[in-house]
Amino acid sequence: MDYIVDIKDIVTKFGATVVHDKISLHVKSGEIYAIVGPSGCGKSTLLRELVALHKPVSGSINILGYNLLDASYKQIQELRKKWGFLFQNGALxxxxxxxxxxxxxxxxxxxxxxxxxxxxxxxxxxxxxxxxxxxxxxxxxxxxxxxxxxxxxxxxxxxPRLLFLDEPTSGLDPISAREFDRLLLRLREFLSLSVVMVSHDLHSIRLTADRLAVIDDKHIVAQGSLDDIVNTHTPFINAFFDAYNTNPS
Amino acid sequence: MAQPLLVSHKNTASGKIEIDVSGNLTLNYISSIKRYIGELSFEGIDTVDINLDNIDNMDSSGAIFIDSISTQLKNQKINIICHQSEIIKNLALIHAKMKNINTCESVADKHSLLYNVGFQSVKAYKTFLSFLSFFGELNYSFYLLLLHPSKIRYKEIIFEINANIIKAFGIIAVTSFLVGVVVAYQSSIQLAKYGANIFIVDMLGLSILRELGPLITAIIIAGRSGSFFTAQIGAMKVTLEIDAMQTMGFDSMRFLVIPRIVALVLMMPVLIFIADISGLFGGMLVAKYQLGISASFFIGRFLEIISVKQFLVGIIKGPFFAFLIASIAIYHGLNVKNDTQSIGVNTTKSVVESIFAIIVCDAVFSIIFTVLGI
Structure with missing residues (x-):
């Protein structure tokens, strides 16, 4: 098993609204993987599906060698001790x-x-x-x-070997946010973590993410390293990475 | 994940023991390693070699364990043997970190009894002062509103009357009806023994009108509206709604506090009246079926014995009780800190303290009425 997280053909619906239409992605062991997309595109929902807080309509999710959607309650409890989840507002x-x-x-x-x-x-x-x-x-x-x-x-x-982060730097000032990014990199090295995060913070993504996926209009419109993404052109990617292109400070 | 394998070679002649650890040195297995070491005999041993060469995996808890192993083996010299550079690096990092951290003292501060008594006393005193300050602010706001009656939020007052008074009619009526039945039933057995059946009217009239009606009403309202006010205003504090109102210039006293207090104070006598009527009705039913006193006879005796004064004594307490309930509840609501726990704590405090305050207030009224001969 090379991939620590392997998602195939995920379909998510809320009532009649389709949120994800056959989304597939995989995260390699030791990687920091970012999921970006416009508000309401279902990034957080995808993250919630990965930690068994929400069940997709169809598809398969394979995490740490477990098939999440077919796993028994006991297996999921076992899994829950092997991952960590950082909620957007902490949820302490x-x-x-x-x-x-x-x-x-x-x-x-x-x-x-x-x-x-x-x-x-x-x-x-x-x-x-x-x-x-x-x-x-x-x-x-x-x-x-x-x-x-x-x-x-x-x-x-x-x-845990796997960490999920839901908008880790939102609500932090830029200095704390960069500090958080460095902390994440240090932890990754020190604890050999794999990280899946949802983020809006371009600086943070550039600093930490090895690969990323862009979700827009129910699909993954681009996946790969930051350079790959920037060279893909969709309205959202153009708008989102504009700052990156014009001001690569 | 592989359970770590532990092998030990004991060499009593040289006073040495070698412990080989292989497999995973991770969180789940630490206690089993600890137990294994605990079961070894260290008699005549002064050196322990711990060999980590065959470890597959070590997480930070494993590193902390190895770093702190000297606390378990106090009397032996410990050598860590390891040639894996990654693990040596991690151990060194942990060692450098843990050196700066002093975990010997417990995290929670422990204090003497005297300290705690003093601390709690000062806390209680400060709570009292802050309630006084709330009370003062409240009175000042009242005063300002009386100067500008057009600023009174009549709509909110009507809304609160509906939510807290009119919707409580049913529960108040049923409860005091049942209390009337119980009191009449209990006393009817005693009265019948002496052939003093007719005195049930005096008993019920005095006890319900003067004490039971107002008290039952106040206690139910303390449980119903008191908890409602605290939880509602507390949640508004947590979601920063109160701060939002403040920044927009909506005075929370005028918008939140005074309408609730006014609604309860104005309408409490009505609730007490309902409690009186239904309590007496319950008593009257028991008198008829238990003691054979007909309704017309009951009412005739009632009019003869019980003066309006007794009714007024009960009613006059209403606004005072209402003021206590509403102000204590709102005070605790505004005292909620920014977490969910605090809502629960303050709601409990609000209900308990307002019931206590009602009973103290009732006792004070009893003394005053006795002194005045009412």
Whole structure:
């Protein structure tokens, strides 16, 4: 199995509205793969389908060697420990402190001692650039950028090999956003992660993504490296990458 | 994923043990490795060699485990043997990171009892002060509105009356009807023993009009409208609607707070009246079937014994109860912080505190009425 994520002929409908019409893409192990497209094209829905939060009408999704659409509940539970998901707004558990948010999966899914778990949590906090003392804060007490970092640390808690990011840099200032990009690259190298992300942030895509797919009007209109994409011409790609062409700073 | 294979060679003569780890040194297997090491006997051993040459995979939890293995093997010298450059690099990175991190202290701060008592007292005092400040702001807004009555939001007041008073008619009537039945039924057995059947009228008239009617109404409204106000305004805080109103110049006191308080204060007496009537009706039914007192006899005795004063004593409490319920509920709603947990906490607080406040207020009224001889 070469591909860590392999999607074939996905069809998604909401009522009579077709969102995806036979979408296929694959992500190689160790790759950062970005999905871009105009608002409402179903990028986030595709991501939700990849983590079994939403079921497509037809097609096949193969993740980490599991056939997601035919998998039993037990297999999906197994899979859920092997991937991490970073929600757009963090989705931290507001009743738990930062520390407990990260510790929760470790407490639930491993039989490690609380001392070892605390070591791991502090390490994860350090990994995403937070201090140990931040652990006692609650989600309502921290800034948006910190929420994203904590959510990332939580997504990494179970040492996943595959990470899904839903608009990781949205709502961050440009400096924090670049910092997040560098963090992502560092983590990829250090934890040998594969990453699938939905993003609108051209800078972020240019800095981090190895390959990307452009979804427009229910189909994937282009797939490949950034250079391949820029040389493909559709109205959306032209508009979206205009900044890239005119100002490749 | 392969379970790690552990092999150990013990050499008592040289005081050495070698532990070979092969396979995956990852999160799921750490505790089994830990157990394996825990079961080994380290008698007469002063050096432990851990051989990581045959490891396929190591994640950061595995690296942390190896880095911190000295906490498990306190009395031995530990040598890590590894020739895989990738793993050596990771171990070095983790070691450099963990050195700066001091995890010995627990993350949660522990304090003495005295500290906690003091902390909670100051917190309670500050809550009280902030309620006073809310109360002051509320009164000031009232004052301003009375100067400019055209600014009062009549439409909102009518809307709140419909939502919180008219829609509560049914539940108030049914509850106090049942309370009337229960009180009459319980006391009828005692009264019949003494042949004092007719005194059921005095008993019911006084207890329902003076105490039970207002209290039941207030408690139901505290549970119904109090929780509604707190949760609604709390959710508006979380979604930043209140801030949005503020930036657009809509004073939250005028738009949100005062209409709700006015609606409850104005209409509470009506609810108490309904509670009185249905409670007495329930009592009257029991009197007829249990004690044989006909409705006309009951009403005749009632008119003779119970003065209007008793009814007014109950009614006058209404606006005070209503004010307490609405202001406590809204205060807690506005106190919600930016998270979902806080809505639940504040809703609970609002209902519990307003019921408590109602009962305290009722006790104060009892004292005042007794002193005044009413």
């Amino acid at each position: 558990f507001s009743s738990l402190s930062v520390y407990d948010n990260i510790a929760l999966p470790l407490i639930e899914y491993t039989d490690l001692s609380s001392k070892f778990i605390s070591k791991m949590v502090v390490y994860k906090l350090d990994l995403v650039g937070l201090k140990e003392s931040d652990g006692s804060l609650f989600p309502s007490e921290i800034s948006g950028g910190m929420v994203k970092k904590v959510a990332l640390a939580r997504a990494l808690a179970l040492e």
